[in-house]
Amino acid sequence: MIRLYDFELSGNAHKVRNLLSLLGVAHEIVPVALSEGEHKSPSFLARNPFGQVPVLVDGDTVVRDSSAILVYLGRKFGTGEWLPVDAVGEARVQEWLATASTSVADGPAFARLIELFGAAGDLEAARQRAHAVLAIFEAHLDHNPFLAANRPTIADIANHSYIALAPDGGVELDAYPNVRAWLERLQKLPGFVSVPVRPEAE
Ligand SMILES: N[C@@H](CCC(=O)N[C@@H](CS)C(=O)NCC(=O)O)C(=O)O
Numbered sequence: 388m389i390r391l392y393d394f395e396l397s398g399n400a401h402k403v404r405n406l407l408s409l410l411g412v413a414h415e416i417v418p419v420a421l422s423e424g425e426h427k428s429p430s431f432l433a434r435n436p437f438g439q440v441p442v443l444v445d446g447d448t449v450v451r452d453s454s455a456i457l458v459y460l461g462r463k464f465g466t467g468e469w470l471p472v473d474a475v476g477e478a479r480v481q482e483w484l485a486t487a488s489t490s491v492a493d494g495p496a497f498a499r500l501i502e503l504f505g506a507a508g509d510l511e512a513a514r515q516r517a518h519a520v521l522a523i524f525e526a527h528l529d530h531n532p533f534l535a536a537n538r539p540t541i542a543d544i545a546n547h548s549y550i551a552l553a554p555d556g557g558v559e560l561d562a563y564p565n566v567r568a569w570l571e572r573l574q575k576l577p578g579f580v581s582v583p584v585r586p587e588a589e
Contacts, residue, residue, distance in 0.1 A: 389414040392434065392442040394421050396503075396583050398496055398548035399453040400441040402487075405580040406457055406544050410464045454484040457541040469541050479535040483542035487549075490520040496549040498556030503585065510557070517558040521566060524550070528565035532572065539576060547573050551582045 391407065393400045393416045407414050419425050419440050427438045435442045435451040442449065443456045450459045461470030471477050494517035500506040501513060524546075527534065535542035551570055553560060560567050573579060 390417050390444040391415070392417045392419050392431070392440050392444070394419050394440045396586070397421075397440055398499070398552050398582070399439075401548045401580070401582055402453045402544055403441045403443060403456050403460070405548070406460050406469070406541065408580045409544070409576060409578045410460060410469070411578060412460065412464050452488075454488055454545055457484070457545055461541040465541075468538070469544075471536060471540065476536060480540050480542045483534045484545050486520070487542075487545035490516065490523075491546055491549050494518075494520045495553035495556055495558050498558055499549070499552055500556075502556045514556065514558055517553060517556065521550070521553070521558070521560070521563050524569075525563045525565050528569045533569070539573060543569075543573055548582055555585050 389407070389412060391400070391403055391414055393404065395418070404416070419431065421440070425431060426435075426440060431442075432438055434444065434449050437451065439451070441453055441456060442451045443459065444450075445459075445463075448459075450456045458470060470480055494513060497506070497508060498510060498513035498517050501508045501510045524534075531537075533539050533543050534546060547570065550560075550566060560570075574581070
């Protein structure tokens, strides 16, 4: 069975849990104790030399990095629906996967990492980057129901987690009605998995 090396509060791991659920793919969750440094153990580094979750293991295939895992799952189980097969369609998805790994990672995800986990960094600069990228999403979603196509794709799943979690980093979404409507559209999909709740908010 497919195994996902996971950390509950990780937005990157959430992306993968979410797609596995949306696709209805049976899987086993293997929790990785980041607080105990398990992700830097020799056995974990053998699966991902970068020492990060998520990692997906499917038989002899090991895939690291959330975007790469979404591509793998989307192609293997998505029948072209979640990852288009035509050149333009796939390129549109890749554009937004790159956005998830750069501007969204450096903005809302990094602000949350500083605020919630005490990572070293400039919180105000991260929040500013978050608002800059949210303005781009807001404009795009003014005339598009989803990021890369007229239907949900892995581009939406890759970007949803850290945008939904942005308030954890002090980045409120009130000024972005199109972004909030897009999050709500996604959250209504059958099998959709909600983002993890901020620990002290439980
Ligand atoms: N580009 C990677 C980033 C993965 C990542 O940053 N994982 C974090 C959890 S969200 C992690 O494992 N951090 C531990 C560390 O870097 O030591 C992805 O998209 O999967």
